[in-house]
Amino acid sequence: MTTRTRQRLALLSLSLTAQFSKKGSSCGAKALDVYRSDVVSVTPWLAPVVWEGTFNPVLLDSIYEPQNISVAVTVFAVGKYIMFLKNFLETAEQHFFIGFNVHVYVFTDRTKDVPQVKMAAGRQLTVRSVPSSKRWQEISARRMELIQLLIEEELHHTDYIFCLDVDSKFHGRWGSESLGGLVAVIHPDDRSRFPYERRPESRAYLAPGEGDFYYCGGGVWRPRTGSTPARCLAGGEWSHLKRKPEIHIIRFSGVVKNYADIRPNV
Template identity: 25%
Template structure:
């Protein structure tokens, strides 16, 4: 066959949109795509290294370059009270350790949140439409932007070096 070995990926977007429109519409769905060409549909190490995780080993929020799967924004968090309390207590403890060691993670609390979720996966993750950076433009797959980030003067509010 002269086609690209992953020709079926061309149809994936339409398939997923159809499923969301016609199949168990009221439920949030997780999709799993099985293929023998992992690089075509999964994240490779280069993409992972683009996440703005805390990369300094001195911080409790440290995530090595070869680890991580998503970047979790800290704007909308919810869940069972006991689970949220555990998350908050863990992040607070790690923030305090960093403060005692005179280091502040690159994205402060959000860096600690990402470290926590690296080892304690959330049961549900909202799509990027729930915290979108309008400066990036809306991608074609995104039907609606539910929350937009507020533009900030990072030099003023995040004095990290």
């Protein structure tokens, strides 16, 4: 990874999105300065929590569009997960960074089954072949390794990189309000149900009663340390769960599915 690009990586299941930035997040701070009294709008470490109604989309876009930024998306469609790719790509064309340069990278073991989706000017798709696996845990665990390799080979000059799940779809605007050095979607579930790492030997350990924010699953079977996001996206706006009163819009959600039908070892 070159010194010209300040990039950090984190995983987005339904409840996490990661991006890498070399331009930083301060340029959009004023455009996010819109107040809502009914929600938490800032974290204890002073990172903004982005809700609908806490940012000015027109002002934000006017800040970022002249910079001609590049946005990359990585998505894994391995095995039967290829069935979700068409819906993901089509809804992304409707809602994800409209008017910006976007490059989608699809990792799949079924390259011949990648659907043809018409993409707007300035947007493109690249397919990268990966081996099949009989364990979905292995597929998930290798994502960061493969994305890191992609960064080193092709994306070291890309401004922002999002790692998204293919079994998801877009419902509303996802744009420049989500840009920052490291951005995470807050898990929309009740705090009492967060599967924090409770094993003391793990570097990600949190004692019972600790933990205010949770961003992704899988910590029990794949321990990892966390990074503090520079910007948080309100979890309910990125969830298919029942909408709560404070949620004004659903932006992105997981597709309802039977895991036994699509995961190889379930």
